[in-house]
Amino acid sequence: MATQNQTKKSFEIAVIGGGIAGATLAVALIKHGIPCQIYEQGHGFSEIGAGVAFSPNALRAMDICDASLRAAFDKVGTHNQWPQKHDVYFDVLDGMAAGHGDENDKGTPLFTLTNDQGMDAVHRAHFMDEVSQVIPKDRCHFRKHLDRIEETGGQNGRVKMFFHDGSTAEADAVVGCDGIKSRTRQIVLGDDHHPSAPPSYTHVYGYRGVIPMEQAVAALGEERAQNSCLWLGKGAHILSYPVDGGKTFNMFGAVVDKGDWPSQTELTLPTTREEALRDYADFGPMVKKQFELVGENIDKWALFDTGDHPVPQFNKGRIVLCGDAAHATTPHHGAGAGFCVEDSAVLSEMLADERVRSPEDLAACFAAFDAVRRPRGHWLVQSSRRMCELYQDRAEGVDQKKDVEKIRKEMEERFQKVWSYDLNAAIQEGKEDMHKRLQSGASSS
Ligand SMILES: Cc1cc2nc3c(=O)[nH]c(=O)nc-3n(C[C@H](O)[C@H](O)[C@H](O)COP(=O)(O)OP(=O)(O)OC[C@H]3O[C@@H](n4cnc5c(N)ncnc54)[C@H](O)[C@@H]3O)c2cc1C
Known part of the structure; x- marks a missing residue:
C-alpha cells in the first residue's frame, strides 16, 4: 500500500x-x-x-x-523476448511485401527504432x-x-x-x-x-488481437512473434508485441475508413475475421497470417480523439x-x-x-x-x-516506398x-x- x-x-x-x-x-x-x-x-x-x-x-x-x-x-511488464532486441522499440517492416518470398521470408526491417528501454508492455x-x-x-x-x-x-x-x-x-x-x-x-x-x-471520429478504425504465443510463433517465426514489430502499408498498418511474460502475442491493426462510424453511442462494433482480411487483402502473408489467428468473430474499434x-x-x-x-x-x-x-x-x-x-x-x-x-x-x-x-x-x-529515411527520421524525432x-x-x-x-x-x- x-x-x-x-x-x-x-x-x-x-x-x-x-x-x-x-x-x-x-x-x-x-x-x-x-x-x-x-x-x-x-x-x-x-x-x-x-x-x-x-x-x-x-x-x-x-x-x-x-x-x-x-x-x-x-x-507484470514484458520486454521483447530476445536479449539482443532489448533496446528495440519497433522493427519497422514493409507489411505489403513481407512473406511473399519463400517460407523463410519473415520480412527484413526497413529500419529499427530503439531506446534504452526497448518495448515494455503490460496486459x-x-x-x-x-x-x-x-x-x-x-x-x-x-x-x-x-x-x-x-x-x-x-x-x-x-x-x-x-x-x-x-x-x-x-x-x-x-x-x-x-x-x-x-x-x-x-x-x-x-x-x-x-x-x-x-471527441470526433478520425476515420480510422482498429482491430485488436491477443493470441497464444505458440500459435504466433508457428505462423510468424520466433523473431517476429516474440519481439515488437510495426508493419507499414497502404491505408492500413499493424503492430505487435509480447505480453504476459511472453506467453501472449498482442497485435493491433488500424485501417483508414472513408465513411463515418455507424454508431452514435458505441466505440466498438462486432465484425468478422473475413472483414479484417478484406481490409488487409493487399498485404503480404506475414500480416495476413496475424488475422488468420484471431477468432472468427472480432470487434472493430473506432478511433476517436479530441484533435x-x-x-x-x-x-x-x-x-x-x-x-x-x-x-x-x-x-x-x-x-x-x-x-x-x-x-x-x-x-x-x-x-x-x-x-x-x-x-x-x-x-x-x-x-x-x-x-x-x-x-x-x-x-x-x-x-x-x-x-x-x-x-x-x-x-x-x-512517399513510403521512396522516402524510407525521411520516414525513419520523422518517426524518430516524434518518438x-x-x-x-x-x-x-x-x-x-x-x-x-x-x-x-x-x-x-x-x-x-
Ligand atoms: C487500441 C488502443 C491502443 C492503445 N495503446 C496504447 C499504448 O500502447 N500505450 C499507451 O500509452 N496508450 C495506449 N492507448 C491509449 C490509452 O489506452 C488511453 O490513453 C488510456 O487508457 C486512457 O485512460 P483514462 O484513465 O484517461 O481513461 P479510461 O481508461 O477511459 O478511464 C476512464 C474511467 O472513467 C470512468 N467513467 C467514465 N465516465 C464516468 C462518469 N460520468 N462517472 C464516473 N466514472 C466515469 C470509466 O468507467 C473508466 O473507468 C491505446 C488506446 C487504444 C484505443
Whole structure:
C-alpha cells in the first residue's frame, strides 16, 4: 500500500474515473497524504484484456507518482523476448511485401527504432489488478456515474457532485479522469454542445488481437512473434508485441475508413475475421497470417480523439481534467496511457507543494497545471494522427516506398519528443507558475 504521509492539507480531492489516469493519480495523492476519494461508474477498476505499452517517460512518471506503481509494472511488464532486441522499440517492416518470398521470408526491417528501454508492455487488466490493490477500499466508490456538478453547491462553498443513482458527494475539488467521453469535460467547457465537448471520429478504425504465443510463433517465426514489430502499408498498418511474460502475442491493426462510424453511442462494433482480411487483402502473408489467428468473430474499434477541436482549457475553478478526458488521442504513438501517468505525476506533485494548503489554493494549482500540460497534450493528439499517416502511406510530402529515411527520421524525432520529456522540469515550471498565481491571487491562465 502507498505510504500515507501526514498531511497539512485542509482539502479533499474527488477523482472521477478509475482508469489508468484516475487510479495512478489516486495512488500518487495517497502517497503524499492528500485526502482523496474515487468515484467510478463501473463495478470496480477494470481494463480490457489487451496490451498497453509504456515508454520511458511513462515509467519515469510512475516513479514520481509512487514506487508501488513501478513495482506493479515490473511485476507484470514484458520486454521483447530476445536479449539482443532489448533496446528495440519497433522493427519497422514493409507489411505489403513481407512473406511473399519463400517460407523463410519473415520480412527484413526497413529500419529499427530503439531506446534504452526497448518495448515494455503490460496486459492492461493485469496491470490494473496490481495498481488497484494499492488503493485502500474505503477510498473507492463504485457504480457512481457522475451526472453533474455544482461548483459551490456544497457546504461552505464546497463542490457538490450529483450521481446517476440519485446520491451526492462533496469535495473541495474535482479531477475529471473520466476518459474519452468525459462528462467532466462537458462541465469544464460549460456547455454540452461546445465543439470540444465530444471527441470526433478520425476515420480510422482498429482491430485488436491477443493470441497464444505458440500459435504466433508457428505462423510468424520466433523473431517476429516474440519481439515488437510495426508493419507499414497502404491505408492500413499493424503492430505487435509480447505480453504476459511472453506467453501472449498482442497485435493491433488500424485501417483508414472513408465513411463515418455507424454508431452514435458505441466505440466498438462486432465484425468478422473475413472483414479484417478484406481490409488487409493487399498485404503480404506475414500480416495476413496475424488475422488468420484471431477468432472468427472480432470487434472493430473506432478511433476517436479530441484533435478536431482541442479542449481549450483543462481547468475551470476547482475542476480540472486529466488523461483522455483532457487529451483523448488515437493510439499511434502508443502514449495515451503514458500521458495519463505524466498528468498524475505533475498534478500530484503540484498539489503536494507546501504552499498549496487550503481549498482556496486549488484553482491556482489547476490553472498552472493547465498551462504546463495542455501544450504537450495537444501536441500528442496531432502527432499521433501524423504517425498514422506515416505508417499508412498517407503523409503529405512523403512517399513510403521512396522516402524510407525521411520516414525513419520523422518517426524518430516524434518518438523522442514523447520519450525524452523532462518531467521534473515540467513539475518545476508548474510550481513556479502556481506560486506566482497564488501570490497575485490570479487563478485563470
Ligand atoms: C487500441 C488502443 C491502443 C492503445 N495503446 C496504447 C499504448 O500502447 N500505450 C499507451 O500509452 N496508450 C495506449 N492507448 C491509449 C490509452 O489506452 C488511453 O490513453 C488510456 O487508457 C486512457 O485512460 P483514462 O484513465 O484517461 O481513461 P479510461 O481508461 O477511459 O478511464 C476512464 C474511467 O472513467 C470512468 N467513467 C467514465 N465516465 C464516468 C462518469 N460520468 N462517472 C464516473 N466514472 C466515469 C470509466 O468507467 C473508466 O473507468 C491505446 C488506446 C487504444 C484505443
